């Protein structure tokens with residue numbers, strides 16, 4: 001086996017080439033794409049074929065490694081790195097990881113050194129996921145009914161995941177969690193991806209529409225809410241998939257613990273608060289439907305005006321704790337700062 005080879009659920013780096021699993025086609029089809037160029041990977045990131053805050057950064061870092069190993073000159077690599085870095089604005093892992101590689105390119109490091117840094121990012125994320133899982137077990141009492149949103153499992157990371165990694169690890173350790181899976185409109189990361197991962201892990205779960213969470217909480221059917229994150233500001237305000245803020249308000253009203261799970265690479269100490277987080281605005285057709293090759297899938301009259309923010313921000317005041325690879329932090333002031341790796 002090539003010591004540079006890496007394999008995760010949704011990406012592979014084998015013989016110095018990056019392949020990605022097209023997450024848009026799950027759960028019905030497992031189709032892999034070879035990524036020969038940064039532009040191809042940027043297209044996959046834009047379309048969410050490649051998605052998940054840590055995974056986007058890992059894939060981009062491995063693409064820089066691939067191009068360095070292919071002999072692309074540093075001046076061109078720097079331009080390609082910046083294009084990858086700009087591919088999606090909200091999740092900070094992408095920026096954090098590529099900012100580690102940029103100085104190496106600027107200093108003329110050789111391809112092997114650049115590749116070793118990218119592979120270390122992959123390996124580190126696996127370890128961060130495991131540490132988040134271990135830390136998170138303390139917030140999941142036995143037989144908890146856990147509500148989660150979007151997808152935060154092995155598809156979105158190089159390891160077991162963040163919030164979903166805690167859940168699957170709790171199951172494996174015999175804590176018997178039951179999961180309410182928010183479908184997560186409009187792109188259905190919950191119904192398509194989280195349900196797929198939980199079924200593979202044999203974790204009991206039930207799929208719900210996003211508009212069902214409130215009545216489940218009112219009926220006493222939810223013991224805690226556990227979600228991932230895309231960017232954690234210095235004051236603890238946290239950006240995550242659209243719909244998360246509403247869950248936090250509901251959980252606060254019903255006195256249900258509300259937790260974010262994320263590696264320290266999701267913390268952005270340079271971002272003072274949630275208002276400073278750029279929220280990605282996505283295409284209208286994701287919400288209103290679109291004519292497809294297979295026919296029409298329209299949810300509204302053609303041309304209906306749409307607002308489609310991909311994320312929202314939960315203020316620190318609504319958050320019970322942040323679970324990171326460093327432990328459970330119940331105050332924003334306790335959050336690890338800087339990039340300790």
Ligand SMILES: CSC[C@H]1O[C@H](OP(=O)(O)O)[C@H](O)[C@@H]1O
Pocket residue numbers: 051052053054091149150151152153156157161162163189227228229230240241242310
């Ligand atoms: C561990 S994934 C974290 C985060 O990323 C997802 O966004 P997207 O599916 O648009 O890439 C979602 O917000 C997850 O919570």
